[in-house]
Amino acid sequence: MPRGARGAAPRHDDRRRSFPQVAPREAPDGRFAATWWGNAWVEALEDAALDAARLARGKAYARRGHVDAITVTPGRVVAYVHGSRPRPYRTEIRMRTLGDDGWERFLDEATARPDHIAALLDKDVPHALEAVTGLLPAPGDLVPDCSCPDDGYPCKHAAALCYQAARLLDEDPFVLFLMRGRGEQELLAELTRRNAALSAAETTAAAPSMPTVPARAVFAATERAGLPLPPPLPLPDRPGRPAVFPPDPDAPDPLALDLLASEAAARAHAFLATGHDPVAALSPWQDAVRLAAAHPGSGLTASTRALYRDLAYALDRTPTDLARAVAAWRQGGAAGLAVLEEPWDPPAGPFDRARPALLAADFPVFRPWRNRLSTESLQLRLGRDGLWYGYESDAGREDWWPRGTPDHDPVGALTDLLGR
Template sequence: MTRHEDDMERTFAALPPAHGRGFAQTWWGQAWLKALEGTALDSAQLKTGRRLARAGAVGAVSVRPGRLTAVVQDRDRTAHRADVLLEELSPGQWDRFLDMTAERAGHVAALLDREMPPHLVEDAADSGVELLPGLGDLEPECDCGAWDHCGHTAALCYQVARLLDQDPFVLLLMRGRDETTLLEDLQARSGASTTDSAEPEGVDAAEAYAAGDILPPLPDLPGLPGGPGRPPSLETEAPPAPGIDPAALSFLAAQTAVRAHGLLRGALQGDLRATPAQDAVRLAAGDPGREVADRLAEGSGRGREGLATAVRAWRHGGAAALSVLDEEWRAEGETLARARAALESAWDTGERPELRARGNRWTVAGTPVQLRLGRDGRWWPYRKERGRWQPAGGAAQDPATALASATAPASAELAPGEGNSL
């Protein structure tokens, strides 16, 4: 079921100025900005775009399949029409995405909660559907005559990152389907899967043995399963043997299934990287319960507070964020030059904070706020809480955006073993 493109247009009122906050708080909003910042050839235009977006210079944003449009005003009030194009998904890609999503109730529930969990995007990619834009996918058009991203199209992209934070259906609309159509298609697929009575696959065993002189063709090799397997229940009437903790075993079995699925995906993609230290933090981030969390804290050598900090880092960015937490290194040569250039261009002269550098860490003078440079060139925000530096958000290419995350009010984050589910 599809609708005419004109019927799928949504218009969002101009947002207020964004002083003192980052443009993207969610991981998918940050991925959107990465597609912009990793492609634009002129960092000065990105800086202009951030300044215009923060000042509220972006008017109402029109979103429709394949295109974003807004009027952006320069400092002198000159208005420019800015458009950003994003390729729509093909009908075949939409069919694969809808089939995959309809099979997993958790994906539908997440979308209805206005969330886009990483496993939804990963499962879509496994189906051959890239939801988030990659480098070079955001194509600019502006009446100012620029052939690459200008300050106007960059400002539009920064503003749309805020819209994506609030509603990931904005991204799906750009890819070609509005919320109503998408949910109707999902409902139709879910209903068909429960009412259709498909013929059983395979051959009856008696028939196969009766035709023993005929060699049937071998089946195709199985592909990556749609999700991790479910371990068997360990609940029995017999009491556990001394030293055996059934709850811990159940948790580890479930986590092992998830890890095995991830390792298989990584092997198929040629990406197998993990260390025991990272694995301990990953397990703790799965809310294992207080007893298992205490054992992980002891076994990892981090202690309970150190593990809680490591879990916060992991939840902000996985292994990359954990490396930034644990490693302090000296930025030198070209790396240092790039870092200094990024810091110089991130703020206007009068707005630039006083930064004191040590290694790959820049602390804002007189404040409990810090920026850490990752080896991949991204900036990570940190905030000192109770005398300990704590991760304060995800990475950003722009140090000003990262710093805004560090200065925003701290959100409540649970340590391993705390909260209702632990």
């Protein structure tokens, strides 16, 4: 059966993304967007607008949820916007895409500094990248178009779309890169390739030249002379970098391959250094939680969400289960995960002394159950390692999430949890 025929898996289109209706949210200072690049997007349209009244009505439309799902492709943002008539209007914002020279400057600048790559993984846009490439639109770069009869520049429907698009940019700046012509996976793969090439070049330049001898000749000579084999090479200071996998629509995800290769290299390095594999004793679930907890980025980025989804699906769990387990792992490793998932009956001693100690420190009364002490929204759990682990939940709900730093003292753990 040819590719693309019925039953074949659909291909991911990295240069087309659709977003469900976005709930608007204004920043505390009253601005519509929360990030500097989201506000720069809004300012580009507002500075070029010919009618402030239409802008105000467009912002009101955005606040009231008149903008339906938004589709972003290179150079184009499209949505249906509801107006005064029953049938919504097809509205779009067009903008110029970056040429190859502009993307070369962006990629060169991003890979020149590790903190730039880390910022992009955390869904942040360094000002230096904007200064080099001009990613954000200038006044006049955004061209609105709408099927409504209003010939204003922009009409209120186009203004509403622009304001809601700023909300998308707040959540994920890779939407801006897509508007300018490059998809997220495409950019990440190229950043990975360039970063690996740069590291390889630096390693090669720093490595001293060494004479080489064919291995066959060495083994033959030592065998004839009855000599032992030469000692193994010294262990490097850190695991090596994995190979760079080029993007291919019919191949596995290159970012997933990179993650697995990096994990294999780290395990091999640890085994050579200590004779112990730190992962061998983990269950598949524990290993999945460890992998997700080690994933770069401080928030749930697009790549992180995909990783959580795939790992959770493989183990018949939900992404929320995995996110909660990741929080426990980051709180206390395998011991923290056990505290999350395994209630137990502690012996008399530290657990019995915890409630009087909390009352003496002017904390509210906690209800005991097995190894847990709870109020309506706070909880302390005693681990088998003797540490107290903090948890929080919305009042009246049994939806406990790990928070704070474990402590041998329940008062210290609760104080850290509350940020006192």
